[in-house]
Amino acid sequence: MTTVLLLTATGLGVAALYFLVASGLTLIFGLMDVLNFAHGAFVGLGGYVGWTVADRLPGSPGLVLGLLAGVAAGAATAAVTELAVIRPLYGRPLDQVLATVGLGLAIPALLQAVWGADARTWTLPGWLAGTVGLFGARIPSVRFLLIGLAMALLLGLRLLLGRTRAGLVVRAGVEDREMVTALGIDVRRANLAVFALGGAAAGLGGALFGLYQGSVSPGDGTSLLVYAFVVVVLGGAGSITGTALAAVAVGLVQQYADYASASLGDESVVILLAAVLLLRRRNLRGRPA
Amino acid sequence: AGCASPTGGGAASNAASTGSSVKIGIITAESGPYAPYGEEYLAGLKAGLSYLSNGTDVIDGHKVQLVIDDDADSPATAVADAKDLIGQGVDMIGGTVDSAIALQVAAVAAQNKVLYIAGPAAVDSLDGLNRYTFRSGRESYQDIATAGTFVGDLTGKKVVVLAQDSEFGTANVAGVKAVLGGQGASVSSVLVPLSATDFTPFTAKILAAKPDLLFVAWAGTNATQMWTTLNQQGVLSATKVVTGLANTATYPATGPAGSKIEFLAHYFPGAGGGNAYEAAMTKTVTESGGTVDLFTPDGFTAMQMFAHALEASPTDVSAMIKALEGWSFAGVEGQYTVRAADHALLQPEFEAKLTGSGTSWIPQLVKAVDPNTIAPPVPATPAWSTSGS
Amino acid sequence: MLELEDVRVRLGGSAILHGVSFTVAAAGVTALLGRNGVGKTTTAKSVLGLYPATGSIRLDGRELIGLPTHAVARLGIGYVPEDRGVFAGLTVAENLRLAEPREQPKAGYPRVYELFPVLEARAAQPAGTLSGGEQQMLAIGRILLRRNRLLVVDEPTKGLSPKVAAEVARALKEVAETVPVLLIEQNLSVVRTLAGQAVVLDTGRVAHRGATRDLLADPARTNALLGVSTARADPVRADTARADARGGTA
Amino acid sequence: MNTLTSTWRRGPLASRWVRAGLVFAVLYALPYSTLRIPGVFDGPLDAPGVLQLLAVCLVFAGLAMSYDLLFGHTGVMSFGHGMFVTGGMYATTILVDHAGFGLWTSAAIGLAVALAAAVVLGAVALRVEGIGFAMVTLAFGQAVAILVVSGSPQLTGGEQGETLDAGAVPAVLSGVRNTANLYWIALAYLAVCALVVWGLAASMPGRVMRALRENERRVEVLGLNPYLFKLLAFVVAGVLAAGGGVVYLLLLGGATPTVSDSNFTLSLLVMAVLGGTGRRWGAMIGGVLYGYAGQSLTRVSGSSAVAGLPGVLRGPLEQPLFLLGAAFVLVVFFAPGGLTGRFGGRMRREEA
Amino acid sequence: MELRTAEARGTVPARDVRPALALAGLGWRVGGRTVLDEVTLEVGPGELLAVIGPNGAGKTSLFNLISGLTRPSGGRILVHGRDVTALPAHRRVRAGLGRTFQTSSVLPGLTVAENAQLAAQAALSGPYGSLKPWGWIGPKARATAADALARTRLDADAARRAGSLSHGGKRKLELAILLAGQGARPESAAAGQVLLLDEPMAGMAVEEVPELTALIREIHAGGATILMVEHHMEVVLGLAERIAVLHHGALLACDVPEAITENAVVREAYLGEPL
Ligand SMILES: Nc1ncnc2c1ncn2[C@@H]1O[C@H](COP(=O)(O)OP(=O)(O)OP(=O)(O)O)[C@@H](O)[C@H]1O
Ligand SMILES: Nc1ncnc2c1ncn2[C@@H]1O[C@H](COP(=O)(O)OP(=O)(O)OP(=O)(O)O)[C@@H](O)[C@H]1O
């Protein structure tokens, strides 16, 4: 019983992590049709910047500022990327892919150059370091923070996209840039906004991944990228809710499979992916994959 | 552009050793995740050279020249580098951290009959691989055997190995089964998928197993999280936990768990008890602005072995091999012996514990373990007939 | 009013427009006619700034060349492209929403829905699944939501049933009373009903400028310029034309 | 540049096949040359190290072409191409080391296995389209990767990889002295890839594949079954990739799990884009450059020139991956549509 | 009854009385709407039937069902008596169905010539013939393609990317592709074809209309059965032997043009003003 509870709780923690990383990706991929291979790099950067701040001033304030710094770093980098790399390449998706792959390689290398290859330990404030007893299961406090913030992000993004015109503009822009501008809309601004938003989510995800692991290392973000893509596709690119559902599915499946057997744990996610895509030929939201 | 036979590259052969200058090719990681280890190794290597040549780089009348190639942790690059070096007529190659690469380079060395002294790569199968391949570091077996010496009588004791579901992991499990199982312990394992993001499921399994000893063989990146989880879920207080002590940068990774773990150490600064070699190594390394660390001795030892081989002959590889086989010498960690049968490098290892707290840990020597008690078994049949010679 | 002066456009390395000059009167419909591939759409797109053009294009004296498209559109130019340019993945409602003006966004809806009831009925349907004609209606309805200073309409009646075509013609005529319209059209009956002025292009050059009535009244000329003789007995055409005319004046 | 390309496309070099023949003739002759290109290679062209490096470049070129057959020519994006390379490489190694077959027998069996696998996997994966297909192939690829690393280490050597039993390698291929032979094998492999891909592109199926890239529905109402043509492309590409795996195995002297990593497939994609997708020379050139950069940047990053720089600059420049990444971004900006797109002047997309 | 009228016009070879195309209770529901409702229709061999109806009546949807791009939710489709309801689109082409698209659907990246050649070759080689990796675009295919382009006045643009054609140009290419396919088939097969033309005249320059009308008449004269959706009443009345009227997805009427133009409902719902 306690084991089940423990697995579920921590599984949701993993899900939260995946969602944090995937949400930004699904925005950029789903809305702008840009396969952003630099996303992992954004995550990694968010982690390091967050860690640097939190390391300077320990305790809860440091933690909060660290998270904010991570978000800021992610947003800033993404914005710069959009302006300098993505924007000049609209209408040339392949070149965009190549460029983002380039950034995806260069940025982590840069992180290693600046902070070294060894993992940097992120010491958590006391109240986060411990565990919370729940029917005999010791659930690490960090997981609750992750789940909480992930939910907040989910709601925030839904509101933002539901209420604002930006999402609409961007989606239209992907289909027919010329026509959007011909309606008097400056699609570039909307694109920049979405990209920065995705970057911010990535930054937050990075910082939280740092907390989660209790350390940051140059490869962090990129190691999660594959999962992020899986979650995005399962959830239906561009659909925030779908992404959240997919993240939960992947997180729980992986956690239980890991407990069942190592080899199964390794294969579980890919099996899930292939099964869903092939059997239903639809992603979890019922949209054509 | 002139014309030549497609094997013309060989024309350069032995050119390297003329003018009594000898090139030693070094292939190791200077970039990528293993870069720190590579740097440690190189630092030790250079320290060794300047110590053995009193700073002149001249050993036994030969000016020694280190040709260092970055393998960037890619077998392809490493093999290309090896062929390149051999093509330049280099007869001695050393280095590399990554066992995968060491095995590939060893194969190339054997094909081309050049001496290869592997670096920190720990894979057991380097022993007895071929007669051209030696090693300057320890191997997994010795690590495990060291752990075995920590607990008294093992008969009936329950030992659990926590490792990743990989070659390294399974090899360690097998090793523990062989070594500690041999001493009467019942060994089981908890394997972690490489893709695992969360370790709670495995701590649950460990606790369920109620082991007397938990042997953690971890090569994964997210060590911090692993230790945190073990600590949070109360594994560390429930059982005796043993693991290998990695390089200084990783000490904080153990987090608050640090003091609850018993470490087996290949080496840590001061483990040698400040013997002449360690002192010399530490001196040169620190003078050149570096710090001594886990794999610095591997470099130093490698240079000792190169020098010894060189004294035997600058070019005749068989002579070098003959000289090295069975050679016993004093070094940074203590007494080393190159076992003739399979070129295993018998050496001492250490038991250590971390004192201090939070982020600043200092390793302290508990005891040094005698090379012979942890020596890997001698192969029943000689690992190689005079094949290839 | 819109003035084009020596407008030249090159696409894919070949010159498409070799100096096109004409003006669109301050009110009423100016028709842009010509065979397939002579440059009608190219002209329209260069007005919107969608193709890089040289020369001069002025709206009420303001130079448009060099302005980004969205800036041109913000000046109040409404554009119906020949390929309709509906956003297939967005619902009909979303398509319309994108065209809403900043102030009083909802003001235009009643008129549009009155003209094209189907748009209201299909509001939640992805525009890509609309029928060809329905998409055409959406493209037209979309710009009727906005407050325009000039309409550039590329073959609006294409693919519309005669009935709807007549309604669209009527709507355009109504709009044209206050807003100048540049109309590209192949359906001469519609042209005849709507257009006061007509400009005929031939391979990137202006071949004729003048009153539509005179042009269509002169069979030789029409035949030379458009390759048809309007004299040819053509009951249906004539009838629909009359229909349009009545609709127009009604 | 233009004058060069123009002479290239006119005069005696007019015929495409003549040109190709010329290129391969030159490549064939390289090992006979002692030419030194300072800064590019740190030895004469016939030096083993250089030949090894070039051979790897050629293999990458072939692999890139095989990938581009799918991606550039047919418009199908696969994230699992590496699994075929892995298949060829490991099937051969395992058969040699553990089943005691001869090298060539093993290679032949390996290719057969790859063929079968390609047919089956393709038939399944092609049921979904677009990014869905990409992800299904990614899933298959990952499954293979995991199998290789932690499936059964005693067979595959796990993350250590499995060295090819030296005894099984014919003498003419072992030893640095014989690197030239390996080089020629790699060249032969590339030639095969070129013949197959170019031939296919020039033939009816190639035309249909390009049509699929443009508009699948239209192809269907012409009475052609898109599924079959995609499958053809997938299978041919898969078998070519497996062949590349075998050659790569020979070059390395052992099987390495790096080829099973999803990043390896990604690098194939990069090679194709780098050179220009769906073009005659694009993927090939991209592959060569990527292969060269991947292996040589460590030399730049480790060079004394870099070491001399102030810390701010040195830090990044000492990271080969940083250089590689930066290079991509630059290529995109200075050679839109890939290198052949930029410098190939009006060299158009592959049109038989 | 339909058949008799067709025979009366002498377009139906007496030996073959099976309808070239027969739709039995064909229906299509999607997104909770009934787009097509129980459409039953027979088209005689060599007949030219025009399908008219208000925008959104279901004409294109009908073509999509017949050509197999969408699956009917009910009913059967027979081509020359053979039930093709379950066949995928490409198999139906083999069974003798060809079509053009309302919104041009050419291959933009290929040249105009290649577009036509592909169609010709596809028609020439058997079901799997074009799969042969050693199969090439034969001279016959090139010839027929060239001919098709000439007849649509596209020969001047043969070497250009189809994507760079003007709107009208693309519409013509649609027809050229159909022509190439027809030309490549042996006489008998070409005559057996059932061709679906979706608004061939839309966006066509006024001067082209008479020529293309002639062209369609020519194809028809070759014996092919033609269904044509068109809003251009002049053309419809000029070509059609019978006119089927779709309204709200149901077959409102199907009769000779004279009868249709008299039909009050048709005028009300479609033409808008009494003729
Ligand atoms: N992207 C392009 N590249 C090259 N040529 C082009 C391009 N777009 C259009 N053209 C050519 O420019 C000429 C004018 O095209 P345009 O679309 O303006 O003709 P049009 O008058 O609108 O014809 P239609 O009545 O068929 O719409 C045509 O010959 C067309 O082929
Ligand atoms: N996937 C779909 N989902 C919902 N409604 C659809 C879908 N596809 C078509 N429709 C509806 O079915 C009706 C018929 O569409 P269709 O394209 O057949 O009309 P049409 O007769 O060709 O009209 P037009 O003359 O304008 O081309 C339209 O109202 C359209 O909105």
Ligand SMILES: [Mg+2]
């Ligand atoms: Mg036009």
Ligand SMILES: [Mg+2]
């Ligand atoms: Mg239609």
